Amino acid sequence: MAQYTRVSGVVGLITLQNPPVNALSAVVRQGIVDKVETALSDPKVKSVVICGQNGNFCGGADIKEFGTKMFGPPLIPMIHSIEAANKPVVAAIEGSALGGGLELALGCHYRIAHSKARLGLPEVTLGLLPAAGGSQRLPRLIGVPAALNLITTGRHVTAAEALQLGIVDQVTDHNTVDAAVKFALSVAGRSLDARRISTYPCPRPSDLDALFEEVMQKVRQSARGAIAPVACVQAVRAAATLPYTQGMEREKELMATLFTSGQARAMQYIFFAQRAVGRWRMPSGASWDTSKPRPVTKAAVIGLGTMGRGIAVALARAGLSVVAVETQEKQLLEAKQAMSSMLERGAKRRGGVPALGLISYSQSIQAAADVDLVIEAVFEDMALKIEVFKQLTAVCKPGTLLCTNTSGLDVDQLASETPNPELVVGMHFFAPAHVMNLLEVVYGPRSSPQAVATAMQLGKKMGKASVAVGNCSGFVGNRMLKLYLEQASFLLEEGATPELVDRALEEFGFPMGVFRMSDLSGLDVGWRVRKAAGLAEPGEASGPSARIRKGYRYSPIGDLVCEQGRFGQKTGRGWYQYEKPGSRVARSDPWMHSFLEQYRARHGLVARSIDHQEVLERCLYSLINEGFRILEDGIAAGPEDIDVIYVFGYGWPRHRGGPMFYASMVGLAKVLERLEHYHQAHPDVPNLQPCSLLRRLVASGSPPVHMWREVRKKLHSQL
Numbered sequence: 001m002a003q004y005t006r007v008s009g010v011v012g013l014i015t016l017q018n019p020p021v022n023a024l025s026a027v028v029r030q031g032i033v034d035k036v037e038t039a040l041s042d043p044k045v046k047s048v049v050i051c052g053q054n055g056n057f058c059g060g061a062d063i064k065e066f067g068t069k070m071f072g073p074p075l076i077p078m079i080h081s082i083e084a085a086n087k088p089v090v091a092a093i094e095g096s097a098l099g100g101g102l103e104l105a106l107g108c109h110y111r112i113a114h115s116k117a118r119l120g121l122p123e124v125t126l127g128l129l130p131a132a133g134g135s136q137r138l139p140r141l142i143g144v145p146a147a148l149n150l151i152t153t154g155r156h157v158t159a160a161e162a163l164q165l166g167i168v169d170q171v172t173d174h175n176t177v178d179a180a181v182k183f184a185l186s187v188a189g190r191s192l193d194a195r196r197i198s199t200y201p202c203p204r205p206s207d208l209d210a211l212f213e214e215v216m217q218k219v220r221q222s223a224r225g226a227i228a229p230v231a232c233v234q235a236v237r238a239a240a241t242l243p244y245t246q247g248m249e250r251e252k253e254l255m256a257t258l259f260t261s262g263q264a265r266a267m268q269y270i271f272f273a274q275r276a277v278g279r280w281r282m283p284s285g286a287s288w289d290t291s292k293p294r295p296v297t298k299a300a301v302i303g304l305g306t307m308g309r310g311i312a313v314a315l316a317r318a319g320l321s322v323v324a325v326e327t328q329e330k331q332l333l334e335a336k337q338a339m340s341s342m343l344e345r346g347a348k349r350r351g352g353v354p355a356l357g358l359i360s361y362s363q364s365i366q367a368a369a370d371v372d373l374v375i376e377a378v379f380e381d382m383a384l385k386i387e388v389f390k391q392l393t394a395v396c397k398p399g400t401l402l403c404t405n406t407s408g409l410d411v412d413q414l415a416s417e418t419p420n421p422e423l424v425v426g427m428h429f430f431a432p433a434h435v436m437n438l439l440e441v442v443y444g445p446r447s448s449p450q451a452v453a454t455a456m457q458l459g460k461k462m463g464k465a466s467v468a469v470g471n472c473s474g475f476v477g478n479r480m481l482k483l484y485l486e487q488a489s490f491l492l493e494e495g496a497t498p499e500l501v502d503r504a505l506e507e508f509g510f511p512m513g514v515f516r517m518s519d520l521s522g523l524d525v526g527w528r529v530r531k532a533a534g535l536a537e538p539g540e541a542s543g544p545s546a547r548i549r550k551g552y553r554y555s556p557i558g559d560l561v562c563e564q565g566r567f568g569q570k571t572g573r574g575w576y577q578y579e580k581p582g583s584r585v586a587r588s589d590p591w592m593h594s595f596l597e598q599y600r601a602r603h604g605l606v607a608r609s610i611d612h613q614e615v616l617e618r619c620l621y622s623l624i625n626e627g628f629r630i631l632e633d634g635i636a637a638g639p640e641d642i643d644v645i646y647v648f649g650y651g652w653p654r655h656r657g658g659p660m661f662y663a664s665m666v667g668l669a670k671v672l673e674r675l676e677h678y679h680q681a682h683p684d685v686p687n688l689q690p691c692s693l694l695r696r697l698v699a700s701g702s703p704p705v706h707m708w709r710e711v712r713k714k715l716h717s718q719l
């Protein structure tokens, strides 16, 4: 709803009230219409101020209303009536003015923002476009290029940038509503003809067609199949080429193509999933609202390799005091240099001062004696990690949380090597840790809910999408990825090429196919893990046993490629060839094609034609199937946890909603039928056997993804 008061005698103050972000629900819209009417018809009122309750202007249209029957006054005429008002209307912007919230402000005649406010039109991140006049008014106010950038990226701008762009008229460090009321008093009675943005001509850059062509090409490339960014460009083009009213018609048309699209549903699902994973729950029943996190102001990072450096920088950026420990002097000096430039570059990009002073460096673990939490990021070797944990328990103050950045080793085994296993959790960051937004917080059976709560809160403070998961080999992300990689390798045996498999996955929307991604992360990483697991055997064995491990099918192709010293980008050769070691542009490698032909010949395999559909079904459905096993094991509390992990950590296209959401869109019965088909064709691949939870969900009518948690609980209780 909206509240109305008259202040300073002649200013009508309208306050949006819908905590926490004053979203424009039907009730709020009705409130605005009524209160604007009141203010405009009150003869004592000379000008009007619109603000939001609780220091937040407006987070836009109410996303929770999408997909339901819409009622209440529509946004567009509501904003038009404000713009057409005969008394100045001033928007007092604090906190966020996003989407419909900024569109409401653009309908006002003036905008005053607090210096900490954030403004933007992020509809594209929800699979939509600004559909309450934003795509038509913003280009008229700030020009086509700037509007295109904000609308196609959905990025939020600071108040300072908004002032520089001309979106707001004034920025204040003081009480914004007071500043707006003072401003409203100062403009009372002034003509408003020049303040109605929809009447502005849209500035036309001389090379308009060239500009839109270039932007559309870039947008199509980065969109990777997402339809909303393309529609955003088309809507802004309408603003630049059509009169306002026709442009609004075009905006409406384009929004209609997006609003009910599967992509929009997927992206709104991820919006809420990202918030849902913050409400974590452990199998013991302990949860986010019953477990109090410990305060963490000072942390230590042990081991300053690539991961350790990124984690320390991310902690300092979050405002924590950091002790960075590296026992090797040369490595320590190199790390100090690298981390300082990471902080400086970051500060330059985001504006602000690099937090160089927050990090202290040491060669001794003793330096971690007074920290609240330690993150161990040494080489992925259990014996080494146990040794580090032993040293830490000897020097750290009582109650210090010991976290490991292992990407798959047994967190509980590590915990059992310490006197206080309840203080041990995994904090699995993704490379580069100061860039990637995902954090898997891994709890073992003895991890205390307080330790989980503390790690989750720290992850949020570092700006990470933090997901609490149970301890198992590979946790959630890597455990599922193993099946995806396995199928990709099998497809090479059966006739596919790295190029074909990658093209199918990139057309699906992944930034990189599985083989280009492996070349980027280094083939030797997986090889070391396979060797440690006793899977990779040296030499070119032939015959059936060469492709069997522990009784099941195994593809040694990856091991054989590594034996050639082909580790990917870092060696200039991997599944692809690169100009030189470290280059990033992958080119097909004739060596790989003849190697695969010889490999098939040696193992009596006959190549067959494989299409994109089979690549997607085998790689994605086997990954999804493992997702169901993870839900069945209770390692992940719900499908949202898995989907947030894959969208934020593994490049799963956001407009496909994540693996589990995607399975629900494809249809669980279809996924089950295809898995059964492939398992029948490959009985020696047990991972293709459909998971019983999938079978039972299909048997119970394939309920929608948001009901799986409840259905799984019920199915479990029936066991």
Ligand SMILES: C[C@H](O)[C@H](C)C(=O)SCCNC(=O)CCNC(=O)[C@H](O)C(C)(C)COP(=O)([O-])OP(=O)([O-])OC[C@H]1O[C@@H](n2cnc3c(N)ncnc32)[C@H](O)[C@@H]1OP(=O)([O-])[O-]
Pocket: 020, 021, 023, 059, 060, 061, 062, 063, 064, 075, 096, 098, 099, 100, 101, 103, 122, 123, 126, 128, 129, 130, 131, 132, 134, 272, 275, 276
């Ligand atoms: C016509 C028009 O053109 C179109 C079509 C539109 O306008 S489409 C809509 C466009 N608007 C957006 O894209 C902005 C979306 N929101 C945000 O980016 C952020 O929320 C925030 C504003 C920057 C605050 O961040 P936060 O970190 O302080 O809190 P939070 O945890 O995120 O959010 C706190 C709680 O508020 C809920 N919430 C936030 N924004 C919401 C919204 N617009 N509608 C409904 N609920 C919303 C959120 O789910 C959470 O709920 P719960 O989990 O507690 O139950």
